[in-house]
Amino acid sequence: MSMKNMLNNGGLKIYANALDSIGNTPLIRLGRVHTGPVNVWAKMECIQPGGSVKDRAAKMSIETALQTGKLQPGQSVVEMTSGNMGAGLAVVCGVYGHPFIATMSEGNSPQRAVMLRGLGAEVVLVPQVNGLPGQVTGDDIEAAAQAARRIAQEQGAYYVDQFHAPHGIIAHEQGTAQEILTALDGSVDAFVAIVGSGGTFVGVSRGLKKHNAAIRCVAVEPKDAEILAGKQIKKKQHMLQGTGYGFIPPLWDPSLPDAFMAVSDEEAQVMRYRLAAEEGLYVGFSAAANVVAAVKFAHSGVLHSGANIVTILCDTGLKYS
Ligand SMILES: Cc1ncc(COP(=O)(O)O)c(C=O)c1O
The missing domain is CATH 3.40.50.1100 (Rossmann fold)
Incomplete structure (x- = not known):
């Protein structure tokens, strides 16, 4: 049952x-x-x-990618995150056995990086473009997205791309x-x-x-x-x-x-x-x-x-x- x-x-x-x-x-x-x-x-x-709230998106993204064969067993996953989509993905990737890399603006609170690393994720912190600590701009997250795309290409990781998926x-x-x-x-x-x-x-x-x-x-x-x-x-x-x-x-x-x-x-x-x-x-x-x-x-x-x-x-x- x-x-x-x-x-x-x-x-x-x-x-x-x-x-x-x-x-x-x-x-x-x-x-x-x-x-x-x-x-x-x-x-x-x-x-x-x-x-x-991002756990739902994380779960559906990974399960759909697995079902459609876009994500292969054991393949690395990468995503740009303000911390929450990353934490959700770290949870889901942990359970399904995928290494997970989060790229995140340095402007997001340090607690987010602590939690992500605690969940077994690799965290790549990206310098801010025009935001301030605790205040992350669109330009800051675009810089983090560029880092995620680069890692996906270099490492053959699956890019979740929450803004377009x-x-x-x-x-x-x-x-x-x-x-x-x-x-x-x-x-x-x-x-x-x-x-x-x-x-x-x-x-x-x-x-x-x-x-x-x-x-x-x-x-x-x-x-x-x-x-x-x-x-x-x-x-x-x-x-x-x-x-x-x-x-x-x-x-x-x-x-x-x-x-x-x-x-x-x-x-x-x-x-x-x-x-x-x-x-x-x-x-x-x-x-x-x-x-x-x-x-x-x-x-x-x-x-x-x-x-x-x-x-x-x-x-x-x-x-x-
Ligand atoms: C703290 C927080 N609030 C709200 C949202 C917005 O959620 P959505 O991406 O579904 O619009 C996010 C998204 O990451 C978030 O991290």
Whole structure:
């Protein structure tokens, strides 16, 4: 009998391996940082084995590459990462027995490199182009992507290429969106998510809108780097690591967002502290930005009393300085 999703006598889940525990994350109602007639729910993507929302994309990328023969048994894998896709890939590659090389901008928090190395990955740190420590720009990640492409060529490694590969979107459309609908019995009124590669926002929004086109999907961006909202970029540096790179992600779908929201570093910092101190949820800056935007949307008057807004807690606070 397959052990996948098997329950033991106490009704607790047991899995054959770590990868089977990816997904099916719980929703937690945020009743302290937000009180009001509209409900704000947080999806706990931060509690997956790699500590972030990117585990789903990592798992689907590697499993698809194995199934299609693009990745051969034992072949090395390389990826450019802000740390989270890398941690997810380190988990998946570990379980499937592939050496994994992560190229990462030096501007990402040192905790990410520590975790990646702890998971057995080789980490290649790439000097920043125009960002600052803790503030990684699009030019910084392009430099890391160039390093990944070079390593793929020189070492014959399989390049995951999260910004061009559809697996993140598919994983979120088939997984995350359906889980949200199931958890709330289909009663979802809005979804709020920040954009990095766009996998989370595009995939979940697509899945939710297929169920009900009236579900409002709100895309979140760092303040003054609101390119998706069609504004000029005033400031490339911000603290919302893993997001807001100042270019439109190649797999972006402009038909999905119903609204855009911008969040400042200061707003995210305050909410990050409040989520920890009041809700017991120690998460990263992009997760906090999502909650800031969800709360603003709850107060916007667009939604009726009792409506449900879902947002994403992207990663654990342990990944930050
Ligand atoms: C901390 C953090 N938040 C949010 C995101 C955005 O996720 P996506 O790439 O699915 O848009 C990422 C992506 O790496 C991330 O690392």
